Amino acid sequence: MRALARPLAALVGVVCLAGCQPGPDVAVEDPWVRAVPPGASATAGYFVLVNAGGDDLVLESVSAGGVARAEIHETRMADGVMRMRELDVVTIPAGETLAFAPGGLHLMLFADPLPAAGSAVTLELGFADGTVLAFEAPVRRGTD
Amino acid sequence: MSKSSTLFLPAAALALVAGIVIGGLVLPRDVEVQSATLLTPARPLPAFELVREDASPFTRADFEGDWSLVFFGFTHCPDICPATLETLAAVKRRLQREGDPVPKVLFTSVDPERDDPQTIADYVQYFDPAFRGATGTADALDALTRELGIISAKVWNAERTAYTVDHSASVLLIDPQARLRAVFGTPHRVEPMARDIAAILEGRAVPAGPGGAG
Numbered sequence: 001m002r003a004l005a006r007p008l009a010a011l012v013g014v015v016c017l018a019g020c021q022p023g024p025d026v027a028v029e030d031p032w033v034r035a036v037p038p039g040a041s042a043t044a045g046y047f048v049l050v051n052a053g054g055d056d057l058v059l060e061s062v063s064a065g066g067v068a069r070a071e072i073h074e075t076r077m078a079d080g081v082m083r084m085r086e087l088d089v090v091t092i093p094a095g096e097t098l099a100f101a102p103g104g105l106h107l108m109l110f111a112d113p114l115p116a117a118g119s120a121v122t123l124e125l126g127f128a129d130g131t132v133l134a135f136e137a138p139v140r141r142g143t144d
Numbered sequence: 145m146s147k148s149s150t151l152f153l154p155a156a157a158l159a160l161v162a163g164i165v166i167g168g169l170v171l172p173r174d175v176e177v178q179s180a181t182l183l184t185p186a187r188p189l190p191a192f193e194l195v196r197e198d199a200s201p202f203t204r205a206d207f208e209g210d211w212s213l214v215f216f217g218f219t220h221c222p223d224i225c226p227a228t229l230e231t232l233a234a235v236k237r238r239l240q241r242e243g244d245p246v247p248k249v250l251f252t253s254v255d256p257e258r259d260d261p262q263t264i265a266d267y268v269q270y271f272d273p274a275f276r277g278a279t280g281t282a283d284a285l286d287a288l289t290r291e292l293g294i295i296s297a298k299v300w301n302a303e304r305t306a307y308t309v310d311h312s313a314s315v316l317l318i319d320p321q322a323r324l325r326a327v328f329g330t331p332h333r334v335e336p337m338a339r340d341i342a343a344i345l346e347g348r349a350v351p352a353g354p355g356g357a358g
Contacts, residue, residue, distance in 0.1 A: 036226055037219075037270030039263055044222040075223045077330050081295060082224045082313040086302075102227040103331060109222070142230045 025053030026092075026127070031137035033064075033109065034102075035117035043114050045070070045107035045123055045137055048099045051092040059090045061126035064109050070123075073108040084108075089128070102142060115139045175343035176352045179328055179336035182344070184351070186323035192288040194252065197265035197277035207322035211247035211345055214316040216294050218255035218309045219267045225251075228313065229271040234334045235341065236272060244342035247317065253279040254289070254296035255309050292316060292324060317344060 031047035045064065051057045064070045072087045090105065092098045100106050107123065115121050117139050124134045194202040213232060217225035232249050239246045251268045253259035256279045259267075264277035279285070289296065289312075296311035315337075317326040326344055328337060343349040 034222070034226055036222070037267045039266045040219055040226075042220050042222040043226075073223070077313065080312050080314050080329055081310055082330075083299075083310045084221075084223065084308045102223060106223050142227055 025055075026051055026057055026131060026133065028125075028133055028135050031123060031135055033115065033121045033123075033137045033139045035139050035141050036114055038113065040114060041110060041112050043109050044073075044102070045109055045121065046100045046102065047123070047135075047137065048097060048101075049092050049125075050097045051094060054094050055129070056094050057092045057131070058128035059092065059125055060088070060128050062107050063124045063126075064107070065122035065124075066115060067109045067111040067121065069110040071108045071110075072105070074105050075103055077103070117141060173348055174350045175339065175348050177326070177340045177343065177349045178352050179333065179340050180317065180326040180344075181329070182326050182349060182351050183324055186319050186321070186325045187291075188321075188323045189318065190287060190291040192280075193284055194278040194280035194288070195261055197261050197268065199261045202278045202280075204322050207318050207320075209320050211245070211320055212250055212318040213247045213341075214250045214252060214318060216252050216254050216289065216296065216311055217313075218253050218311070219259050219263055220255065221309070224313055226271075228315065228332055229268065229275070231332045231334055231337070232315065233272045233275070235338045236274075238334060238338040239342060242338070242342065244338070245345040247341065247345065249275045251275060251277045252285070252288075253277065254285055254294075254311050255298075256280060256282065256285070293327075317341065 027050045029048040029050060031045070033045045034043045036043045049059070059072065062070045062072055072090055073084055074087055076083050076085070086108075090098070098105070109121070119139050120136045121139060122134055123137050124132060126132050189204050189207065191204055196202045215228055215232065217228065219225070229251060236246055236249065249272065251264065253264050259279055261277070261279070264279060268275040268277040294312040294314070296309055298307050299310055300307045313330050315328040315332060316324055317328070319325040326340075340349065
């Protein structure tokens, strides 16, 4: 499943919005938003960021279409206790890949109602160097 | 064909079948549990009084008669709680597919301020229609969680406009005598959990050796 998901994810279009310097240095792979029960007020967005450039990238703003508020969060496990905290910025070191994945970094998305399974959410990531990445993340249930 | 050989063949077949059956019972008997900590002896649950997702009372006696998997969380949790419930739904499907006994699944909200029984019902049944939920007052929850080593704490954001709840992410296995039998720590993975649950419910589970794997 994973082996199949990767190449498919690479086909997901990355749109550079007005004002940014388009470049191949940062790419997003495998984006998705967790489908959650009706009535839930928060969900999470996941993706993998690939920084192919020679400079560190600093993710400093996030937003999502049709979602009231988006924040960068991190789940940390300490002695079996789940702690979730908001982060102001996340740095993706030059040449490295950073995964936003269940149980770790994620975009926390607040909305009522939240997008339904089968739909898609436009996630927008703003970096300190002015780069903006906007991409579609399908809404689906998590898989093991 | 002589009379003795007509007797011999069925007898040999019977012996072979008996050997397979006995071998089958004896050989795969022990399964080293890798994904959970076994409690030996199992630890009886304290008395508690929570509220079910259908607003009826939920007490220790309700655990009697069935195996149950219990997870503590809250419905405003975007990451770990839905991920864990999805894993438990996949564990259940796997056990059913293998023809293994299947425990009940109970999600207990440690955020009673925001999670009323109806909210919990809508939430858990999205993952599996048979999943059940519970919550209770802070004191009622504490009576149960304290004894189980489950902790939770409300944490406000910097603007004090919203809070999250830090909580133990372990999945607990309660036996049909309402005793804590095993604790599944994180990360929760479908295959090892399903294998270990099947072994525990069938009485074939032994603690993992000192080396861990094996």
